[in-house]
Amino acid sequence: MKNPAWRMLPIVVFAVAMIGALAFNIALVSRSRSALASTILRNPATVRTARFHIAAIIPDAVDPFYGHLVEGLREEADRQNAALQVFYYSASAIGEGSNPSEEVWRWFEIALRSKTDGIILFQSKGMETSRFAAEAESAAMPFVPLAMDAPAQWTRSGVSGDSFSQGKEASSLVLGLLGSAARIGIILSADTSQGYAQAEEPFYRGVVEMIKNRPGAAIVAAVREEESILGGEDACARMLSSHPDINAILCIDAKATIGAAQVIIDRGIVGQVVIIGSDENSEVNRLIEKGVVHASIVRDAAAMGRSAVALAVGQRIGIRKPERISVGYHVKPERGTTP
Structure with missing residues (x-):
């Protein structure tokens, strides 16, 4: 009859190999993290630290208007040294009675809990924004609604088209x-x-x-x-x-x-x-x-985006008050030119 100890030998060898592999992987991860940290410490100029954090909540729509809007948001965020976080909601994200759906509220609450330096919200499909404005005001956070045309309920702040x-x-x-x-x-x-x-x-x-x-x-x-x-x-x-x-x-x-x-x-x-x-x-x-x-x-959707970020940051640092801004347009091709 074989010695039971010999039966355990393959199991012991396999366990030792697994432990060794695990230890090796942990060492690799540790070395990678150390290398990354040392690189950042050695080259601080390559690391961009934003001064502000701006959240934008806009429709997820195929209309090119919104693509240009995001371009403007990003452009001005870079100029203002702000990190821009864009949340997209479905074009049908409006509940009953013109109330925003849970989807829109979820993004807004995330931005609120993150203590951002401003929240930008595109108002569409009859969205009622008074509660958003009240919540942001309670948190002392700039709130800038956007819309194709300024709704009647806008009383303080917003950026719209014309x-x-x-x-x-x-x-x-x-x-x-x-x-x-x-x-x-x-x-x-x-x-x-x-x-x-x-x-x-x-x-x-x-x-x-x-x-x-x-x-x-x-x-x-x-x-x-x-x-x-x-x-x-x-x-x-x-x-x-x-x-x-x-x-x-x-x-x-x-x-x-x-x-x-x-x-x-x-x-x-x-x-x-x-x-x-x-x-x-x-x-x-x-x-x-x-x-x-x-x-x-x-x-000029890009101008709308730029104006919204500039207004949010300006309110955050106290150099601007809430205001209503109407952006313009341009004709393509320009008058006097041919396509």
């Missing part, structure tokens, strides 16, 4: 081309959460303001695009089917612009209908270059 001026600019371009013969169709946003009736939409009112002193020119139709990816295309097709005399289409965003252009191409009437679009991305730029879209009114 769809009214955008509508005026778009109609001005059309009147410059068609004059009193302009028969205008307008594609408005699917978002009705701000409570605007169609005739109260800032973009629509801007068009009305511009053409009221041009006898003969008229708004023939205005429709809302749907939420779907083909929403702009469907809206344009419906409008032209009901009003074939339309010779100019004004679009509220990039989706409407691309959709309207596709309808014009499909119907073979490029050059017969003037399209004034909004915002920009590679597809809108291509349509301008091809002459399908005459021009695009590009909302």
